[in-house]
Amino acid sequence: MDKKMINFAVIGCGLMGKEFASAVGRWLHLSGLNFKPRIIAVCDLNDDAMKWFTDNLDTIKYTTNDYQEILQDNEVDAVYCAVPHNLHKKFYVDIINAGKHLLGEKPFGIDQEANQEIMNAIQNNPDVLVRSSSEIPYYPGSYEVFHKVKSDDLGQIMEVEAGFWHSSDLNPEKPINWKRIQKTNGEYGCMGDLGLHVLHLPLRFGWDLKLLGASLSNIMKERPNQNGEMQECDTWDNAVLLCEGSSEGNSFPVTVSTKRIAPGHANTWFIKVYGTKGSIEYSTQNPKLLRVMEYEPGGKQVWKVEDVPHQSAYESITGGIFEFGFSDSILQMWAAFCEELIYGKENMSQPLYCATPEEAQKSHALFTDALNYYKSEVNS
Numbered sequence: 001m002d003k004k005m006i007n008f009a010v011i012g013c014g015l016m017g018k019e020f021a022s023a024v025g026r027w028l029h030l031s032g033l034n035f036k037p038r039i040i041a042v043c044d045l046n047d048d049a050m051k052w053f054t055d056n057l058d059t060i061k062y063t064t065n066d067y068q069e070i071l072q073d074n075e076v077d078a079v080y081c082a083v084p085h086n087l088h089k090k091f092y093v094d095i096i097n098a099g100k101h102l103l104g105e106k107p108f109g110i111d112q113e114a115n116q117e118i119m120n121a122i123q124n125n126p127d128v129l130v131r132s133s134s135e136i137p138y139y140p141g142s143y144e145v146f147h148k149v150k151s152d153d154l155g156q157i158m159e160v161e162a163g164f165w166h167s168s169d170l171n172p173e174k175p176i177n178w179k180r181i182q183k184t185n186g187e188y189g190c191m192g193d194l195g196l197h198v199l200h201l202p203l204r205f206g207w208d209l210k211l212l213g214a215s216l217s218n219i220m221k222e223r224p225n226q227n228g229e230m231q232e233c234d235t236w237d238n239a240v241l242l243c244e245g246s247s248e249g250n251s252f253p254v255t256v257s258t259k260r261i262a263p264g265h266a267n268t269w270f271i272k273v274y275g276t277k278g279s280i281e282y283s284t285q286n287p288k289l290l291r292v293m294e295y296e297p298g299g300k301q302v303w304k305v306e307d308v309p310h311q312s313a314y315e316s317i318t319g320g321i322f323e324f325g326f327s328d329s330i331l332q333m334w335a336a337f338c339e340e341l342i343y344g345k346e347n348m349s350q351p352l353y354c355a356t357p358e359e360a361q362k363s364h365a366l367f368t369d370a371l372n373y374y375k376s377e378v379n380s
Helices: 015-025 047-056 067-071 085-097 112-124 140-150 190-204 326-343 357-378
Strands: 004-011 035-043 062-064 078-081 101-104 130-132 157-165 208-217 222-224 230-232 238-247 250-259 268-275 278-283 289-294 303-307
Touching: 004 015, 004 067, 004 326, 015 035, 015 047, 015 326, 035 047, 035 067, 035 326, 047 062, 062 067, 067 085, 078 085, 085 101, 085 112, 101 326, 112 357, 130 357, 140 190, 140 268, 140 278, 140 289, 157 190, 157 238, 190 208, 190 238, 190 250, 190 268, 190 357, 208 250, 208 357, 238 357
Parallel strands: 004 035, 004 078, 035 062, 078 101, 101 130, 157 250
Antiparallel strands: 157 268, 208 238, 222 230, 238 250, 268 278, 278 289, 289 303
């Protein structure tokens, strides 16, 4: 079967850039797709970082330290861009204005003002597909949550909890990096870094979220730099937001938590949705475990535990008996972006498209409200 080739460039050759690129080598795991991405250029200020790409991908035609060279290349169809938050506005706006389709990283701007400029560029270039990276909803368990809620099987929603927790920052000796400095990460702190992952499904369900209160914690106020000297760490480590969700005239509490210091959690994403006819819980801490309750009036309230097979948005050669992992979710997300690019959202073979700029914009509004709440109500 002849495949439609989509020429990609990668701007930002760090951890996520490598994850993204490695998915190319695993594209053969996906079955029956008539499209395939191909990385032909990479850009980073660090030549050593780009060397990993040229050592492992034989499709790369050139490397560059200047991303403008990529934007001027007519062969490049789309760009995956993973740069610090303070660079989002400049890079994303330039990419979009150059007519390149963009799969960018959250939060789509260091603050609400930067995000608005990105949104303006998107509005001025309606033929450019722009999406945000958010891979966790493509885990089979979270994909099942997506279908359960969209199908209204749970009845009237009563309460929701969603979060993304890390634990490595519990180590006070962990060196400081750009995510722990407001100048590069932004005032949102952990909310900007993790929040859209948490909000992707709640916003996709069409729930309006209004902030009721926020607790923000800066736990590790300094960390060693590369020279071993202690440096101020001025971003929020943990944030817990209490929101009121609303859908079709019904209101319900939604707790949104983003934590860089959650003892024992290496990389845990979870969502819990409780309804009058059914409830569902899923966490990547136990990636094959799905908890479901189906309730009939007057009946027993019994949680059922399902062992979720290896089955997500796009069929793969991997047997259902095997475990699904992070690299699989990246592969599934990239397939969703490519399919939407070629066929459009309305003609996709499955309904879960990537996180949208509009969803990122709503996350900015919520995070800005949280900052303002904390300053006025807690820290006054």
